[in-house]
Amino acid sequence: MTDEITLVQFPRKLGVPNPSPFCVKLELWLKLAGIPYTVEVQTMPGKAPKKKIPYIIENGREIGDSTLIIEHLSKTRGIDLDAGLSPRERALDQAVWAMCDERLYWYCVHDRWLGAGWPVIRDTFFGGIPSLVRPIITSIIQRSVRKQLWNQGAGRHTPDEILAMAKRDIAALADIVGDGPYVHGERIRSIDTVVYAFAVNMTEVKLDTPFTEAARAHANLVAYARRITEKYFPELG
Numbered sequence: 054m055t056d057e058i059t060l061v062q063f064p065r066k067l068g069v070p071n072p073s074p075f076c077v078k079l080e081l082w083l084k085l086a087g088i089p090y091t092v093e094v095q096t097m098p099g100k101a102p103k104k105k106i107p108y109i110i111e112n113g114r115e116i117g118d119s120t121l122i123i124e125h126l127s128k129t130r131g132i133d134l135d136a137g138l139s140p141r142e143r144a145l146d147q148a149v150w151a152m153c154d155e156r157l158y159w160y161c162v163h164d165r166w167l168g169a170g171w172p173v174i175r176d177t178f179f180g181g182i183p184s185l186v187r188p189i190i191t192s193i194i195q196r197s198v199r200k201q202l203w204n205q206g207a208g209r210h211t212p213d214e215i216l217a218m219a220k221r222d223i224a225a226l227a228d229i230v231g232d233g234p235y236v237h238g239e240r241i242r243s244i245d246t247v248v249y250a251f252a253v254n255m256t257e258v259k260l261d262t263p264f265t266e267a268a269r270a271h272a273n274l275v276a277y278a279r280r281i282t283e284k285y286f287p288e289l290g
């Protein structure tokens with residue numbers, strides 16, 4: 054068994070470590086855990102073991118899902134970034150983790166694929182497709198995202214309702230971060246990988262929408278994302 058793993062993720066775009074918060078979460082976690090990794094870029098989720106990106110390759114074995122990967126690596130390599138936290142603190146972190154991954158994520162998806170972020174997303178990700186077929190391909194993709202949002206539930210609400218819900222989650226994140234420097238104070242913990250992944254994808258991402266504006270209204274969330282980018286992704290400036 055070798056220590057090093059391959060992190061398979063989307064290419065870096067939009068001025069953030071990754072436009073996918075799940076990729077940012079996992080990459081920051083690997084850095085904090087001190088696990089050496091090389092990045093392989095993949096744009097086709099269909100090639101991933103769970104048909105979603107990111108995934109890792111460890112000794113030839115593909116493992117999908119950022120949270121399951123973190124659990125797997127924590128267990129097999131004896132890593133606990135949360136040592137010393139109480140069961141209640143860990144439980145609350147679990148709730149925040151779920152809020153980000155399973156709720157806030159979908160508001161972000163709505164903003165980017167069906168909302169005000171779409172023109173930039175379309176040009177950034179699909180600008181290379183020949184212009185004759187581009188509208189056909191992008192409308193197929195939008196239709197699939199609309200279906201996912203409907204099935205998840207967020208897609209049944211109006212854009213205003215979605216934004217209002219997003220604003221409540223964003224305000225909760227800002228309150229959780231507080232004065233920082235990290236969620237639990239001086240020491241960065243596993244929950245920071247998730248909170249940062251979303252914070253950076255709302256405050257530093259090169260998108261100007263009511264959703265990103267709502268996040269940028271929280272100066273402490275902006276400062277938190279900046280702090281972590283500067284320390285762990287200094288190449289982003």
Ligand SMILES: N[C@@H](CCC(=O)N[C@@H](CS)C(=O)NCC(=O)O)C(=O)O
Nearest residue numbers: 073074075098105106107118119120
């Ligand atoms: N629960 C997964 C979620 C990953 C995920 O949703 N990835 C998105 C990109 S942000 C994806 O690959 N979507 C492709 C698709 O749904 O077809 C994780 O934590 O890794």
